Amino acid sequence: MMPHVLTRSLDRSATIFLAVVAAVGILIPLSNLLLPAGSMFQVPTYLVALFGKYVCYAILALSIDLIWGYCGILSLGHGAFFALGGYAMGMYLMRQIGSRGVYGNPILPDFMVFLNYPELPWYWYGFDTFWFAAVMVLLVPGLLAFCFGWLAFRSRVTGVYLSIITQAMTYALLLAFFRNDFGFGGNNGLTDFKDILGFNVQADGTRAALFLLSCLALIIAFLICRAVVTSKLGKVLIAVRDAESRTRFLGYRVESYKLFVFTLSACMAGVAGALYVPQVGIINPGEFAPGNSIEAVIWVAVGGRGTLIGAALGAVVVNYAKTVFTSGPLAPYWLFMLGALFILVTLLLPKGIIGTFNAWWEPWKAQRIAANAESAALEDGVSVSKPNPAE
Amino acid sequence: MNALPTRTTSALLYLDGVHVSFDGFHAINNLSLTLEPGEMRAIIGPNGAGKTTMMDIITGKTRPDEGEVLFDGITDLTRLDETRIAELGIGRKFQKPTVFESQTIQDNLLLALNVDHSVRGTLFWRETKDESERIERVLETIRLKDARHKLAGSLSHGQKQWLEIGMLLAQDPKLLLVDEPVAGMTDVETHQTAELLKEINKDKTIMVVEHDMTFVRELGVKVTCLHEGTVLAEGTIDQVSSNERVIEVYLGR
Ligand SMILES: Nc1ncnc2c1ncn2[C@@H]1O[C@H](COP(=O)(O)OP(=O)(O)OP(=O)(O)O)[C@@H](O)[C@H]1O
Ligand SMILES: [Mg+2]
Numbered sequence: 001m002m003p004h005v006l007t008r009s010l011d012r013s014a015t016i017f018l019a020v021v022a023a024v025g026i027l028i029p030l031s032n033l034l035l036p037a038g039s040m041f042q043v044p045t046y047l048v049a050l051f052g053k054y055v056c057y058a059i060l061a062l063s064i065d066l067i068w069g070y071c072g073i074l075s076l077g078h079g080a081f082f083a084l085g086g087y088a089m090g091m092y093l094m095r096q097i098g099s100r101g102v103y104g105n106p107i108l109p110d111f112m113v114f115l116n117y118p119e120l121p122w123y124w125y126g127f128d129t130f131w132f133a134a135v136m137v138l139l140v141p142g143l144l145a146f147c148f149g150w151l152a153f154r155s156r157v158t159g160v161y162l163s164i165i166t167q168a169m170t171y172a173l174l175l176a177f178f179r180n181d182f183g184f185g186g187n188n189g190l191t192d193f194k195d196i197l198g199f200n201v202q203a204d205g206t207r208a209a210l211f212l213l214s215c216l217a218l219i220i221a222f223l224i225c226r227a228v229v230t231s232k233l234g235k236v237l238i239a240v241r242d243a244e245s246r247t248r249f250l251g252y253r254v255e256s257y258k259l260f261v262f263t264l265s266a267c268m269a270g271v272a273g274a275l276y277v278p279q280v281g282i283i284n285p286g287e288f289a290p291g292n293s294i295e296a297v298i299w300v301a302v303g304g305r306g307t308l309i310g311a312a313l314g315a316v317v318v319n320y321a322k323t324v325f326t327s328g329p330l331a332p333y334w335l336f337m338l339g340a341l342f343i344l345v346t347l348l349l350p351k352g353i354i355g356t357f358n359a360w361w362e363p364w365k366a367q368r369i370a371a372n373a374e375s376a377a378l379e380d381g382v383s384v385s386k387p388n389p390a391e
Numbered sequence: 392m393n394a395l396p397t398r399t400t401s402a403l404l405y406l407d408g409v410h411v412s413f414d415g416f417h418a419i420n421n422l423s424l425t426l427e428p429g430e431m432r433a434i435i436g437p438n439g440a441g442k443t444t445m446m447d448i449i450t451g452k453t454r455p456d457e458g459e460v461l462f463d464g465i466t467d468l469t470r471l472d473e474t475r476i477a478e479l480g481i482g483r484k485f486q487k488p489t490v491f492e493s494q495t496i497q498d499n500l501l502l503a504l505n506v507d508h509s510v511r512g513t514l515f516w517r518e519t520k521d522e523s524e525r526i527e528r529v530l531e532t533i534r535l536k537d538a539r540h541k542l543a544g545s546l547s548h549g550q551k552q553w554l555e556i557g558m559l560l561a562q563d564p565k566l567l568l569v570d571e572p573v574a575g576m577t578d579v580e581t582h583q584t585a586e587l588l589k590e591i592n593k594d595k596t597i598m599v600v601e602h603d604m605t606f607v608r609e610l611g612v613k614v615t616c617l618h619e620g621t622v623l624a625e626g627t628i629d630q631v632s633s634n635e636r637v638i639e640v641y642l643g644r
Contacts, residue, residue: 235513250502252474
């Protein structure tokens with residue numbers, strides 16, 4: 001089973017992509033830890049954290065591409081699943097602070113003491129254990145996506161309407177998490193983390209390990225996506241994307257397929273958020289902002305919808321551009337540039353970076369396949385066409 | 392269910408007193424029609440007569456306001472959705488050929504095969520010998536063997552029609568609803584399609600809608616003429632085409 005799935009999933013470009021991610025995941029931490037600070041090839045710690053952030057965004061982009069690129073579900077609220085995963089991890093990190101907080105309360109995080117919480121709210125129970133939090137990272141986004149999808153897909157909400165309600169979902173969560181009485185730190189969110197699994201989150205070694213783990217998560221997420229899209233289920237997803245009602249008339253329960261892939265995608269986004277939080281050191285309600293989700297969709301469009309590799313690449317490229325521009329004098333104009341980028345890509349590279357590249361490459365590849373098929377047919381000695389009954 | 396429990400007949404498809412209106416426009420009016428198992432029926436009628444809408448009702452796309460639609464004498468199709476009806480063994484070819492354009496011809500057929508359609512089943516699916524042989528046979532029948540790796544979107548209109556018929560074959564339903572199969576085909580292709588349908592009819596029940604009277608004549612089966620959502624005439628092609636009303640509303644003098 002496994003070898004079969006692997007050979008199916010790993011075509012040339014997928015293998016190259018994985019090799020690059022693995023190399024980056026190993027070399028960057030090594031250079032950071034082993035080379036002397038200030039040497040030309042040493043990657044400074046702040047860059048490790050920055051690249052780690054990009055890798056998390058790449059996972060988020062993959063999760064969006066899986067549903068949008070392959071099943072035509074345009075979620076403009078995927079940032080919500082990312083943020084929920086992030087909050088689950090943030091809650092664990094808060095509980096790890098223990099009595100080292102400003103108020104020194106062994107159980108209650110600082111913001112709860114400040115807001116006069118008498119005791120820990122029940123939904124914070126269990127988050128002092130890593131494994132519980134790790135399960136929640138998958139479960140909370142997954143469950144929300146499942147419930148949301150069950151309602152939306154069963155009532156056949158599609159297209160723009162679905163996009164709008166996903167925006168509404170993330171906006172509603174934004175408002176809820178802003179409230180102080182919601183129990184997640186309100187406006188300020190969760191921050192001032194001390195350690196993760198006993199390691200100091202600020203330490204170089206921890207940052208390097210988190211970076212490596214993020215790359216590993218990207219590899220796993222990519223493999224899962226590839227296994228899904230190269231299976232027969234992947235063909236059904238594309239069928240749903242291109243001709244949804246036709247798929248129903250063939251006897252496929254379209255809503256089940258959408259629900260499966262939407263839930264899987266939300267879990268992936270949750271993992272991305274969970275890896276993101278310890279690396280950036282904070283999670284606040286701003287992560288639920290509708291704009292974040294839209295930005296993530298732009299990464300996918302730029303990189304190439306329905307190509308997976310393009311989605312990951314788009315996330316890195318756009319965010320790198322963002323880092324460059326927002327740290328320079330052009331900072332106030334970043335959103336205009338992002339908008340312009342989106343319009344330019346839509347007009348000039350409608351298939352995105354990777355999609356455009358494939359459009360060159362595919363005809364050549366198709367020729368090769370056709371040539372192979374022809375020679376195979378000759379070897380088998382199969383007659384190519386059937387005698388014509390009209391004659 | 393009503394005063395006539397013996398109504399559940401031997402018919403494979405049974406429509407009785409069906410009404411459908413769209414915003415007050417009566418597309419289907421007291422339509423009654425039965426198809427015996429193994430029968431092939433040609434449906435003719437002017438544009439807007441309700442032929443496609445009738446297929447929409449049978450396949451669960453449109454819910455009738457009134458009336459009975461029974462499959463196999465027992466199953467009330469008006470309560471089921473498209474997926475369930477397809478699972479029961481009713482396959483459909485659309486008026487406007489609808490194939491999965493960005494996938495290969497072979498994959499289109501693979502998707503149509505009546506095998507496990509559950510999420511689990513397709514996720515863990517592996518090609519079996521039986522399935523590839525079935526696909527092979529269909530490819531041969533629809534003469535697209537050489538084009539199997541081509542994208543369906545690159546086919547001509549006529550070839551898409553054939554691919555869709557091929558998908559019906561792969562689906563292997565009990566009842567085939569075929570909406571305007573020869574539109575966009577050359578005379579030779581039209582003739583081949585008639586032959587193919589007759590061949591399929593050897594073990595399947597078929598309802599075929601077509602405007603091409605030469606084609607209908609070639610099928611040589613019972614004909615029903617619809618007009619304004621109801622049956623205007625029924626019988627052999629000669630009976631129907633000599634019917635005064637049919638000539639008036641459809642065939643022209
Ligand atoms: N969903 C719908 N909403 C509103 N009107 C509809 C709908 N579907 C069909 N109609 C109308 O019902 C009538 C019957 O249409 P239908 O497509 O069944 O005709 P037809 O017999 O298949 O015609 P043709 O030969 O042109 O294919 C038409 O007047 C059409 O405009
Ligand atoms: Mg029609």
